[in-house]
Amino acid sequence: MAARLACPYCYETFTAREIGFRCSTRLSRNGRQCTPERDPVLAERMGKRGELGPVFSTGDGRHPRAACPRCGDESTYRICPVCHSTLPVQFGKLEHKLIAMVGAKASGKTVYMTVLLHELMNRVGARLGASLMASDDATMQRFDSEYQETLYRKGQLPSGTRRAGAGDNRVDPLVFRFGLGRGRFYGSRPRHSVLSFFDTAGENFNSRESIELNTRYLAHADGIILILDPLQMPGARALVRPGTVLPGSDGVDAPGNALNRVTNMLLAQRKGGGTGLITTPIAVVFAKLDALWDTLDAGSPLRAHPPAGDRFDTGDSLDVHEEVRRLLKEWEGVPIDQNLEHNYRRYRYFGVSALGNSPTADTRVAPTGIQPYRVTDPLLWLLSEFGSVPRRGRG
Incomplete structure (x- = not known):
């Protein structure tokens, strides 16, 4: 059974594979760029109501980076799958x-x-x-x-x-x-x-x-x-x-x-x-x-x-x-x-x-x-x- 990690922001638990990503909204090499949008999960769980890059999942959040399926740009912003807070750098490795x-x-x-x-x-x-x-x-x-x-x-x-x-x-x-x-x-x-x-x-x-x-x-x-x-x-x-x-x-x-x-x-x-x-x-x-x-x-x-x-x-x-x-x-x-x-x-x-x-x-x-x-x-x-x-x- 995979070990469970606790989010340091919402304290809910999940496996490393469940970790999600957030698009950086930078201009990708292919010329496409995601538009920042409201994250209803982050707003409800953490009270943060600004617009950020869209959230996506790869099915295996153990990797340090992943390509956004919308624009193709590579993102290093890993997020908690429950509250959508950005996790600390090297989370799960430290x-x-x-x-x-x-x-x-x-x-x-x-x-x-x-x-x-x-x-x-x-x-x-x-x-x-x-x-x-x-x-x-x-x-x-x-x-x-x-x-x-x-x-x-x-x-x-x-x-x-x-x-x-x-x-x-x-x-x-x-x-x-x-x-x-x-x-x-x-x-x-x-x-x-x-x-x-x-x-x-x-x-x-x-x-x-x-x-x-x-x-x-x-x-x-x-x-x-x-x-x-x-x-x-x-x-x-x-x-x-x-x-x-x-x-x-x-x-x-x-x-x-x-x-x-x-x-x-x-x-x-x-x-x-x-x-x-x-x-x-x-x-x-x-x-x-x-x-x-x-x-x-x-x-x-x-x-x-x-x-x-x-x-x-x-x-x-x-x-x-x-x-x-x-x-x-x-x-x-x-x-x-x-x-x-x-x-x-x-x-x-x-x-x-x-x-x-x-x-x-x-x-x-x-x-x-x-x-x-x-x-x-x-x-x-x-x-x-x-x-x-x-x-x-x-x-």
């Missing part, structure tokens, strides 16, 4: 990993994702000898104008993510190509992975029905990053640094409930009604850790930066994991640990701070600027589990 990033309302997920990707493009990417580049023009433009521009250049926290309604099937993920440079780990050829992030609204995780409607990508995710806000936990909320702006409680779901609903959704998606542990690795990330630094012991691993080097340090990661597990008892989060222990085969705790300091009361970055702490650890752990990033230390 390692393909879908990373689902989820979190409840006001958990800081959008800020975290922005800083994570910025760090991989810059400081941490240089340390690892890695690169992160947008796989399409839409990702490049949206990440720069809607995410980096707001947070890094304007110093303003983003407003809440748009909530998808029942009649809105649009999925607007950010799709990147992650490359690990040539060197002693992988020989002379660099390794590349396709990473797809869907910044869904936190409200979409406030009920079982909205999860099933808006986040089908969870079912096909290779790894999950779950963002939880300790400031929404009663035990931690009482310990925060004086002056910290606390999240409101209106419409905010408890962190444990967000995990419960994601777990139920993954269990419901099992093929054949299996009853074993969930095999999808999940990184459980407690954000906004800067508000709780004063309560940590001097020797806490959460007070130290990760070891330098170009490998993921598993020993350091396990130390952080055990420290967060200990803190969950203080934060009244033991049910979270029980859920993970009884339902997941691979999970890891992380403590991060995307900004380094609490934002101001008017939702601006603190005057000290953005000083991220351990934001890349969760993604690097997942990539190390896939074998995409080298690691060292005890496993």
